[in-house]
Amino acid sequence: MTALAPGSTIGILGGGQLGRMLAMAAARLGLKCHVYSDQPGPAFDVAARSTVGAFEDAPRIAEFARGVDVITYEFENVPLAAAAAAQEWAPVRPGPKALAAAQDRLEEKRFISSLGVPVAPFAAVDRAEDLEPALRAVGPEAILKARRLGYDGKGQVAVRSASDLPAAFAALGRVPSVLEGFVGFEYEISVLAVRSLAGETRFYDVPLNTHRGGILDTSTVPSPLSAGHVLRAQDIARAIAVALDYVGVLAVEMFYVGVKAPGPLIVNEIAPRVHNSGHWTLDACTVSQFENHIRAVAGWPLGPTERHADAVMENLIGRDVDAWPKLAAEPGAALHLYGKGDPRPGRKMGHVTRLAPKAPGSV
Amino acid sequence: MTALAPGSTIGILGGGQLGRMLAMAAARLGLKCHVYSDQPGPAFDVAARSTVGAFEDAPRIAEFARGVDVITYEFENVPLAAAAAAQEWAPVRPGPKALAAAQDRLEEKRFISSLGVPVAPFAAVDRAEDLEPALRAVGPEAILKARRLGYDGKGQVAVRSASDLPAAFAALGRVPSVLEGFVGFEYEISVLAVRSLAGETRFYDVPLNTHRGGILDTSTVPSPLSAGHVLRAQDIARAIAVALDYVGVLAVEMFYVGVKAPGPLIVNEIAPRVHNSGHWTLDACTVSQFENHIRAVAGWPLGPTERHADAVMENLIGRDVDAWPKLAAEPGAALHLYGKGDPRPGRKMGHVTRLAPKAPGSV
Numbered sequence: 001m002t003a004l005a006p007g008s009t010i011g012i013l014g015g016g017q018l019g020r021m022l023a024m025a026a027a028r029l030g031l032k033c034h035v036y037s038d039q040p041g042p043a044f045d046v047a048a049r050s051t052v053g054a055f056e057d058a059p060r061i062a063e064f065a066r067g068v069d070v071i072t073y074e075f076e077n078v079p080l081a082a083a084a085a086a087q088e089w090a091p092v093r094p095g096p097k098a099l100a101a102a103q104d105r106l107e108e109k110r111f112i113s114s115l116g117v118p119v120a121p122f123a124a125v126d127r128a129e130d131l132e133p134a135l136r137a138v139g140p141e142a143i144l145k146a147r148r149l150g151y152d153g154k155g156q157v158a159v160r161s162a163s164d165l166p167a168a169f170a171a172l173g174r175v176p177s178v179l180e181g182f183v184g185f186e187y188e189i190s191v192l193a194v195r196s197l198a199g200e201t202r203f204y205d206v207p208l209n210t211h212r213g214g215i216l217d218t219s220t221v222p223s224p225l226s227a228g229h230v231l232r233a234q235d236i237a238r239a240i241a242v243a244l245d246y247v248g249v250l251a252v253e254m255f256y257v258g259v260k261a262p263g264p265l266i267v268n269e270i271a272p273r274v275h276n277s278g279h280w281t282l283d284a285c286t287v288s289q290f291e292n293h294i295r296a297v298a299g300w301p302l303g304p305t306e307r308h309a310d311a312v313m314e315n316l317i318g319r320d321v322d323a324w325p326k327l328a329a330e331p332g333a334a335l336h337l338y339g340k341g342d343p344r345p346g347r348k349m350g351h352v353t354r355l356a357p358k359a360p361g362s363v
Numbered sequence: 364m365t366a367l368a369p370g371s372t373i374g375i376l377g378g379g380q381l382g383r384m385l386a387m388a389a390a391r392l393g394l395k396c397h398v399y400s401d402q403p404g405p406a407f408d409v410a411a412r413s414t415v416g417a418f419e420d421a422p423r424i425a426e427f428a429r430g431v432d433v434i435t436y437e438f439e440n441v442p443l444a445a446a447a448a449a450q451e452w453a454p455v456r457p458g459p460k461a462l463a464a465a466q467d468r469l470e471e472k473r474f475i476s477s478l479g480v481p482v483a484p485f486a487a488v489d490r491a492e493d494l495e496p497a498l499r500a501v502g503p504e505a506i507l508k509a510r511r512l513g514y515d516g517k518g519q520v521a522v523r524s525a526s527d528l529p530a531a532f533a534a535l536g537r538v539p540s541v542l543e544g545f546v547g548f549e550y551e552i553s554v555l556a557v558r559s560l561a562g563e564t565r566f567y568d569v570p571l572n573t574h575r576g577g578i579l580d581t582s583t584v585p586s587p588l589s590a591g592h593v594l595r596a597q598d599i600a601r602a603i604a605v606a607l608d609y610v611g612v613l614a615v616e617m618f619y620v621g622v623k624a625p626g627p628l629i630v631n632e633i634a635p636r637v638h639n640s641g642h643w644t645l646d647a648c649t650v651s652q653f654e655n656h657i658r659a660v661a662g663w664p665l666g667p668t669e670r671h672a673d674a675v676m677e678n679l680i681g682r683d684v685d686a687w688p689k690l691a692a693e694p695g696a697a698l699h700l701y702g703k704g705d706p707r708p709g710r711k712m713g714h715v716t717r718l719a720p721k722a723p724g725s726v
Contacts, residue, residue, distance in 0.1 A: 003691075006684070006687060006700045007702060023409075024387055024390060024391075024409070027387060027408060027409045027702065028387075028698075029691075029698065029699075030700025030701060030702040030703075030713060031702070032408055033408075045390060045395055045396075045411035046387070046410075047409075048407075286646060286697050287697070300691050301691050301692035303691070304694055308671055308672065309671065324393075325664075328366075328658070328664050329664035334650070335391075336392075337369045337391075337393025338393060339370060339394070340393075341370060350369075355649060
């Protein structure tokens, strides 16, 4: 359990904006990064070394792993075989348990339920015959989600009645899926936890999240969640992290459903990585989620998670980024652009965090 | 005077820690960096592209300049011929005027004096015969400094009496020098100004600087300088920036001499670049000196310069860096390591900034 010395190399699987911000956080600590991704991406511009290779290419991944001191990832769909090949040569953190739990929506819900933590009602759908019984179990309204490879609202279809079921299943390509009962909630929050190699867990303040077109739009701290419910939310995240032998930043999205059973909080999904709803920590905290993730996977002590300001993070999606000259001139706005070329619809191009003095006693 | 669009490339001359922190600030804004230096250095690990080449190799510098959108530098000893070769292809910011003024201690003092700004008494020493008359003019105690290529206390020798003069001149290699009268001062401060392409000037809060072995040791905000004297210090820095048609961050080191003539402040030296005494802005400000320098040279609007915390920045020199595990665990300490291998004496390996809530009304 020794800490990696400065000058060591962190391997990062995935070359997107999360990998980019991880690489910059590692650089701040004198750690080098080698980014491996299936195509050149924003992380390549800030890493000491980059490799383009398929995530399914286990021998290539193993070669990559031989040259680094620890491996982490910016997305949860790293193939388990690739993670296993890497693990032969360097520790993969968070470990394969977390990857396995997060990349299959059915396994994820079973796992979380097994901890006694409420989730939306769910039922497995492996074939067309499963659809109607599933809807009877979780209905009357539901969302059909592919078990694997979903993010940002992709791989899911709303189901308002039994007659929607065949088209919904077809839209997902008839892949193994899970039908989730629709849950009326007051708002969504996320818990950003970080767990060290030594097993210490710290939490950032809980943001309130809003979405636009299935993609995160804003994250705001403080959220309206009461101090007592914040503690409950953190307990849930801690239980998940401990059960997964987790190392690094873990994001747990939750719905606040108020007094309704099985409230007050139900878990929507987990992300075994740094998370878009934690980007405000770059500007409102001394040590960001990215640096604390790097500290954890490198075996370092965790840094502080307190925030010094209230913050509203807003994503710049697609053409939103065209507003950069105005945003750059806005007082109190911290602008982050990811260096991506083509601002196509739905693409995360950057974000802006607006800071304000911290309200006294806010959580 | 159009702003460079995100995705444009900043050329940085020099690959040390200042170039590294500039490159990371540029990346935050979606700008790419191409670093050019005479040897691989810490900036290479975080830049989209790097080139090893001599600073005296004007054709190579011109080739580098052809591929970037603007050029800046992390040190003031870029040869003027190289800057001129680059300027044929891309704007060099800050411009050659600032470079010329900063790389010759005699020219620098003449220039600052010409603005009516007090400096220590000085006299040119071109040959041995100049030594005694110079000491009579500025003495009785003085410091003999090489006109060119000095930094971190290098290229200077204290002179306590006329009998020291021949050895001092020999120690400098009998190069053209300047003899500066010793000035008793209460403390040193620096003004960190940033001037945009459009001519707007903003200031960070003024740090108090202490030195150890001729190298900056700590920078502390707030300094004990009164609000009135802060304005005076800023006026001096603004006058220098305007006279140099300056674009970017300009650091002006000053001595506070109290009521003694020609007080209260005399200029020690200027640095036409981001400055070690401004490293605390990375953690105590929404937009750091590095990002504001990049914004200025890219023609962007300046970001805010206010600090949200009191701060003490301490350099980690040589073996100081061995304390990193303790520093990483210290609450409220922001640790920055530069990724350098060999912690030899006098080498800047990193810095740590300790933050504390801002005292009300402090400047």
